[in-house]
Amino acid sequence: MKTFYPKDLSTQEFYGLMQGAVAPRPIAFVSTIDKAGNVNLSPFSFFNLVSSQPPILLFSPLRRMRNNTTKHTLENILEVPEVVIHIVHFGMVEQMSLASTEYEKGVNEFEKAGFTQVASNEVKPPRIKEAHVSFECRVNEVKSLGESGGAGSIVICEVLAAHINEAIFDEAGVIDPNKLDAVARLGGNWYSRASGASLFQIPKPLRNLGIGIDQMPAEVRNSAILSGNNLGRLGNVEALPSEIEVAEFGKSAEIQEMRVRFKNDPDSLIDHLHLLAKEALDEDDVDRAWLILLQKK
Secondary structure (H helix, E strand, O other), X not given: OOOOOHHHOOHHHHHHXXXXXXXXXXXXXXXXXXXXXXEEEEEEOOEEEEEEOOEEEEEOXXXXXXXXXXXXXXXXXXXXXXXXXXXXXXXXXXXXXXXXOOOOOOOOHHHHHOOOEEOOOXXXXXXXXXXXXXXXEEEEEEEEOOOOOOOEEEEEEEEEEEEEOHHHEOOOOOEOHHHHOEEEEOOOOOEEEOOHHHOOOOOOHHHOOOOOHHHXXXXXXXXOOOOHHXXXXXXXXXXXXXXXXXXXXXXXXXXXXXXXXXOOOHHHHHHHHHHHHHHHHHOOOHHHHHHXXXXXX
């Protein structure tokens, strides 16, 4: 493990470490307008949701490191404290990247990047027609974090209206992450795409009081086969299956065949039971995994 201190590195070097490690980050694609009516559109990956009542989004434009100047987005906000924050999806990521080009003040990135401007309902900046999700926001506060190159300003945005493409909802009326197909920022030139095979779900532990890893049988807790993620999922059950349930499951052909095969090698039996339980966990069948793991040598 190598340790780095901000004082020992240049701002650019430590920034590279931070943005490479704090990833992936959602992207706020922000439209603003100045008092003369000039529109600006720019992406920011220092961005997130921090409150639901009131609904608050934060993003942070940094001062340029090469010359310590501020972004047009920040300058516009200080003149007209309103923004539209769009969520970037994969179908618009290349256009988003083009819009990040540092054009001269007054150049409309909607036009440069080929987006369609749509009038907003509650704020002056326009929104992107091609975006799946757009949040019209009032800027409640801008908090400067410093005056040197690389310093950020926290822009606190209260959502006044949300525009969401109905095509990205599932049958229950919830946003489907595959249909949203959001893009996130990593370090350097890297991005990630929040859809497809990389998506996974983890049951929220707030819904029950899990037994915890410390309450597992030592043989399971110290398994050489089960990963930390496996143990975390196993520890999220409220109670272990009963001895009757375990015994009944042990009568299955699969377990009986395994017992016969390894009757003279109890350690191998345990390893194979743990491998079988791991397969059950990969299929999100935690109950079955526990029934397998609690079989005796």
